[in-house]
Every structure is written in structure tokens, then in C-alpha cells.
Amino acid sequence: MTSSPPTGLRERKKAKTRAAIRDHAMRLFEEQGYAATTVDQIAEAAEVSQSTFFRYFPTKEDVILTDDYDPLIVEAIKAQPPGTPPVRALLEGMRAVFLSLDEDEWRSEQRRQRIYQAVPELRVRAMNQTVLAIDMLAGALAERDGESADDMRYRVIAGAMVGVVLAVAPPGGHFDLTDFARVEEALRVLEASLTLR
Known part of the structure; x- marks a missing residue:
């Protein structure tokens, strides 16, 4: 990658x-x-x-449902400077990963998403993985701040961020840089209305 x-x-x-x-x-x-x-x-x-x-x-499901970019985003979130607000840390983490993808990587990711959107049993499991995404983000944000991953503040904010992405990302797996800009804009709306401390 x-x-x-x-x-x-x-x-x-x-x-x-x-x-x-x-x-x-x-x-x-x-x-x-x-x-x-x-x-x-x-x-x-x-x-x-x-x-x-x-x-x-x-x-077999994991061939499609495993998102290879999640671990990279987690590491990029953890690398943000102390004191960076959570939504900003996620935005910068996503930018660090997604803006570095080449055309082949974007095509492969879009293809993966199209397949799981077209297969009902994969869509069900993908929705179940939303909880894991919240766990992942909450853990990364809490670790970055030296706090417990069980801290409700981080879980609530991670849930809000995942909800924002789900609300504005296009269905059907045709996610591209234009859509990423829309996700960024939506997360900035969330950031403007949230404070962690």
C-alpha cells in the first residue's frame, strides 16, 4: 500500500x-x-x-469485510499531537491514509465496497462491524490522551463520528476523493458542535 x-x-x-x-x-x-x-x-x-x-x-467473508485501512487510520490518529481535538485527530488520520492512495488502491477499495453492498449477508455483518469501528476509534482517541478506552466520553464521540460518516458516505461503495471531501465537511460540522473537556 x-x-x-x-x-x-x-x-x-x-x-x-x-x-x-x-x-x-x-x-x-x-x-x-x-x-x-x-x-x-x-x-x-x-x-x-x-x-x-x-x-x-x-x-470467506473476511476477504471482503476486512478493511486494511482501519489499522493505518488508528496509527495516524495516535500520531496526532497531544491536545488535538478528537474529530480533528480523526480527520487528519483519514487524510493521511486516504489522500495517499493511488488510483489502483482507490479502484480496489471501491470494488470491495460494491461487492459487500451487493451481498445481503455481507451487508448485515458489515453493519455489525460498525460497533467494532466505534471500539477502534474510542480506543485510539483514549490511548492518545492517556485515558481508558472505556471512558464514555470517547465512546460517545467515536459513535458520533462513525454516525456522521455513515450519514454522508455514498451507499453502494462508490467512495472517492469527492466523497471524502464531503465526509470531511460533515465531520467539521460535528467538530464545531463538540467539545471533549
């Missing part, structure tokens, strides 16, 4: 294998449907064993 390139031969090889598995899986999902595609077919297309597939993705 442009935003955080793997270092070392082993890490680069692992990143290449993971990307190949996901790319072949998405192609098969598009060609023959999600339900009709098996892990064996994905592994064969990617020229890996089934056990290798499961080392990278615990389930």
Missing part, C-alpha cells in the same frame, strides 16, 4: 500474497457470485493452499 509500504522481503511477499488472494476472490465473486464461490476456488485461482488462504483471511 502506498500509505504504509511493507519493509523487508518477507513482509512484501506476504502483502503480495494477501493482495493476490483478495483480487482473485473479488474477480470470482463478480463472475460467478459470492455464494457460488468457494474458498478452494479462490485458493486455486491465487495459487495458494487452503491453509495459506486461512492464514490471511479467517473466513
